[in-house]
Amino acid sequence: MNVGICYSRIRRDEKLLLSELRDRGHEIEKIDVRKQTFSLSEPPEAFADVDVLVDRCLATSRSLYTTRFAEAYGIPIVNSAETAAICANKVRNSLALERAGVPTPATDVAFTKESAMDIVERFGYPCVLKPVIGSWGRLMAKLDSESAAEAIFEHKETLGHYEHKVFYIQEFVDKPGRDIRVVALDGEPVGAMVRKSDHWLTNAAKGAETEEFELDDEARELVAEASAAVGGGLLGVDLMETGEPQGSQSSGQDARESGYTVHEVNHNVEFKALNEAADVDVPAAVVDWLEDTVAGVES
Amino acid sequence: MADTVTAEDPITGEEIEVPADVEVGEIIDSPVTGAELEVISVDPVELEEAPELEEDWGE
Numbered sequence: 001m002n003v004g005i006c007y008s009r010i011r012r013d014e015k016l017l018l019s020e021l022r023d024r025g026h027e028i029e030k031i032d033v034r035k036q037t038f039s040l041s042e043p044p045e046a047f048a049d050v051d052v053l054v055d056r057c058l059a060t061s062r063s064l065y066t067t068r069f070a071e072a073y074g075i076p077i078v079n080s081a082e083t084a085a086i087c088a089n090k091v092r093n094s095l096a097l098e099r100a101g102v103p104t105p106a107t108d109v110a111f112t113k114e115s116a117m118d119i120v121e122r123f124g125y126p127c128v129l130k131p132v133i134g135s136w137g138r139l140m141a142k143l144d145s146e147s148a149a150e151a152i153f154e155h156k157e158t159l160g161h162y163e164h165k166v167f168y169i170q171e172f173v174d175k176p177g178r179d180i181r182v183v184a185l186d187g188e189p190v191g192a193m194v195r196k197s198d199h200w201l202t203n204a205a206k207g208a209e210t211e212e213f214e215l216d217d218e219a220r221e222l223v224a225e226a227s228a229a230v231g232g233g234l235l236g237v238d239l240m241e242t243g244e245p246q247g248s249q250s251s252g253q254d255a256r257e258s259g260y261t262v263h264e265v266n267h268n269v270e271f272k273a274l275n276e277a278a279d280v281d282v283p284a285a286v287v288d289w290l291e292d293t294v295a296g297v298e299s
Numbered sequence: 300m301a302d303t304v305t306a307e308d309p310i311t312g313e314e315i316e317v318p319a320d321v322e323v324g325e326i327i328d329s330p331v332t333g334a335e336l337e338v339i340s341v342d343p344v345e346l347e348e349a350p351e352l353e354e355d356w357g358e
């Protein structure tokens with residue numbers, strides 16, 4: 001098959017993927033999206049011969065538009081534009097999880113610092129403020145006190161780009177010093193790892209330690225549901241352990257009993273850390289899945 | 300030690316060694332300045348200063 005890799009930076013992840021594709025004798029079109037122009041009706045020349053495009057744009061804005069254009073031209077792209085749109089935005093991500101009945105941390109949104117303070121007072125301290133767009137744990141704030149919360153909201157209101165004036169506030173989940181990253185293909189886990197740190201942020205990009213993690217049935221079920229909630233594809237599903245033994249949660253009437261909460265799904269998942277931490281070959285699994293996807297499109 | 304080739308560091312102009320299997324689009328750290336450099340062509344390897352991190356980058 002001919003696979004078009006849309007990128008603006010070849011990370012270790014893309015390199016692994018490229019070398020797996022080459023080893024299997026597939027044709028590859030490396031498409032640097034910075035060099036493309038997109039018309040409303042005609043695909044760029046680089047898209048002409050591909051059977052499938054893989055969106056690996058590091059810049060979320062480019063990922064959002066590249067996937068939209070590919071779909072407008074009728075060229076299959078993974079992940080889909082809709083999946084990118086949901087995953088790129090924490091509000092949409094949370095709404096999709098909630099709607100699908102997947103346990104996710106309690107989250108409220110406000111547009112002014114006064115309303116944001118109302119939320120914080122309801123949640124109590126500590127709670128978490130996240131930028132609606134962004135990744136790698138950047139610009140995340142743990143709000144420990146009223147004075148800190150007020151100061152952060154004021155800074156954001158005064159200094160922030162308009163997306164930072166959307167205050168996304170989340171209950172603090174007292175996780176056991178780690179969270180869980182699952183790489184999944186259409187909801188089927190390829191592998192999972194925990195990311196451990198003394199810091200409350202346990203992103204691999206922040207230097208957390210990683211270790212393979214064995215998923216139980218409940219976690220697998222949540223991964224499948226979280227994946228479906230955002231439209232499936234090659235995804236990174238992030239979960240935290242809530243410390244509630246299964247079946248013992250007794251909050252709202254329709255609150256689901258779960259030992260996990262899913263805080264987000266990533267559409268441009270970095271898998272090099274998992275590939276190293278776990279006894280799995282992520283690029284091989286991804287290419288298997290791409291081969292099946294293309295066979296499905298062609299038949 | 301993996302194979303290396305030489306290329307010119309775009310910031311200092313010095314000859315530096317880079318892995319022979321670099322790809323166009325890949326980022327390497329300059330052994331001279333530590334700055335991120337983007338591979339803009341291979342054979343011969345040409346390097347440019349890599350773009351700075353933007354707020355919307357990530358997973």
Ligand SMILES: Nc1ncnc2c1ncn2[C@@H]1O[C@H](COP(=O)(O)OP(=O)(O)OP(=O)(O)O)[C@@H](O)[C@H]1O
Pocket residue numbers: 105128130134135136137138140170171172173174175178179200201202203205238263264266357358
């Ligand atoms: N509500 C919460 N309570 C406690 N810890 C949290 C909460 N939300 C996130 N964290 C911690 O912060 C880290 C970053 O959170 P999150 O995944 O939401 O940010 P991100 O910037 O989108 O990261 P990435 O996109 O790289 O996964 C998580 O790995 C987790 O350890």
